[in-house]
Amino acid sequence: MPDAADADGLTVGQVSARLGVTVRALHHWDEIGLARPSLRTAAGYRLYTAGDLERLHRIVVYRELGLGLDGIRSVLDDSTADVPGALRAQRAQVAERIERLRRLGAGLDRMIDAHERGLLLTAEQQAAIFGPRWNPDWSAQARRRYGDTEQWRQYAERSASRGPEEWQAVADAVAEFDRALGDAMDAGVTPGSPEANRLVERHREVFASYFPLTRQMQVCLGRMFETDPGFAAHYDGIRAGLATWFRRIIDADARAHGIDPDTATWE
Template sequence: MDVTLKVGQLASQTGLTVRTLHHYDEIGLLSPSRRTAVGHRLYGEEEVRRLQHIATLKHLGLSLEEIRDFLDGPDSSLEHALSLQIERIDEEIDRRHKLRELISSLLDRLLSGEPISVDQLTRSIEVTMNYEKYYSVEQLDLLAKRRSVVGEERIRAVETAWKTLFAAFGKAMEEGLDPTSPEVKVLARRSSSLIEEFTGGDPGIMRALGNLYQGEGPASVMAGNDMPLPPGLWEYMGKAQAAVRDDGPSGGGADSRMGSERR
């Protein structure tokens, strides 16, 4: 005998909500076999079996749209859906590896006696995760290789250099020095050298770095790098960088976007 269930009964048996089943119907994923005269949804054995397939495919991580296309399409659609899911799993594994590297680096700093607050830890993780929004997989791999080649000792030295440089820019601004003055342009050239060391002169990485600062905001990125940004300092540094660029190649200017070796 064919089993017929109302939407509430099907929801109760499967642990889903009535709203979820209504949504499945709206997107064409699971429609009732028929409706009563007053419009109530009724589901038969075929719909129950389809719902079991949906639950299994959801467990694999497929989206509802992908599940619908697979169930309603040719068998080859499963191959495509599973291939996409493998790519997602690989990306997640890569993210986990990067997170592990970050945590390991932070642990090494703690073990070496460097104090790190919870706020600094949180900001560092947020900034590192944001890198994935702005850098391609290839660029992230290149940066990871550069980090490995350079070594932790040089990375720490660059981080210290940036902090010293930001302090020098801040002092110059407080003293009222014109950002286009020779003294401040010396600082701008130093920042260009550090940016060049980080990007390796790669224009794609340079653009991604600029997009990161534009998208997340300089204050947020610098705070994540444990370098709070005083009001007006970013604009002051930008003017100094622009002045260096105006000097031409002999001025040593590379770009007005600041970066940090830390990831």
Template sequence: MTEIAMPAHTGSVQALTVGQVAETFGVTVRTLHHYDEVGLLPPSERTRAGYRLYTSQDLQRLGTIVVYRRLGFALEEIGELLEADGAEVVDHLRRQRDLVRDRLARMTELVDAIEHALEAEMTDRPATTEDLKALFGDGYNEEYQAQAQQRWGDTDKWRQSQQRTEGMTRAQWARVKAETETFESDLGAAVRAGEPVDGDAAATLAERHRASIERFYDCDHEFQVCLAQMYLSDPRFTQHYEDIEPGAAQWLHDAIVANAERHAG
């Protein structure tokens, strides 16, 4: 008979009642009665009144049963295992291991399916503040958002921006982030390459910049120049572009001004 170690605190003990055993092993009294009825765990002793008493050997056997039950074995299989020799037990456990691995694989597939469903559900709903924080990290500043609302909240462009963004999903914001990162990378490359601010490459970047603004509110060339002036007058904007490439704030300002003059002419 093969047995697995029972809980340490049940070592050498006197015979226990069914209630004491149930509490020790975390099983129900009804379960113990059933194990007795099917011959899986008949108690070795009885009181004079006929009540069940479990010896140390019984508790050892119960410990083994509990482990096998947690592994998913049926009671009939457990009975066979308890009476089997070492080689048979190894075969049983190997088969059970394979079954558990298969079950884990199916559960992993189920988790993946749930994740995909959750992602689809979240993609279709408007992004929350938490979504934006997770997506943009330090690039999303609630304090700045509040300051911007205080400064421009009564303007048509602010209201237009709120209308255009209120239903944007996380996926749409992710595209905004990706496009912004691509633009800033190209901006840094143009500055490093010494592209002239009145050249075609600069004009293309200026138009890309204006298009990124128009995603949120109408932005003609005249208003874009106003924004460009802020990139030099507001230290936060200046620092943002300087972090991309030294001189980028001034270069972008000058490129926007030159592009506006080109279109005005």
């Protein structure tokens, strides 16, 4: 075996530093026969020649392009290998990954916007979907008031995946529920009755379009529907006294499930 001085080669450590490849990777490539050092010192240390270094340069280039080690071996050692074809196939895979990352980036942008804005609709779209009395500033007001809550995060996650058609379906479901609520009150449905309890359950299902609603949280909403001027005006605009009646059927249903409406909290 020639001495290191005679070989005039590079050690594993020197090659690692020069190519930016770990010593472990060089040892692995040696073990699998992909890039073996041509020389060794009398003491048995590996030494890489200029030719070895050239091969390693090519391995590093192809690896950075995403080729696997078997593919690299074929490109370097198989004289019949279709190198342009292999590179085109790799390019197609890279293009697919880029497209997936682009979609991921777009999804992240929507999620960020949803957490910051709530509704990802223009003012015109909101008016068309929710009606002319809808105030586009309501979403920003809700963000300032509830932005640090778990419910806002859940709402944002739902909002990020919705466009105008999905929000129209939500608005239609809410409008249909409001009509059913008014019709039930007109029909004399009494709080605590099966019909009233079904309406309360339906309200939780419809409201789940925004975030999951527990019975205790529903009781808190019922209070707000009756006492908040905006909500009270909405329900009483459907039927006079509907805001109070709605709270009563919510409270009755809560009592039937062991919840005291007077002490219920947002949980």
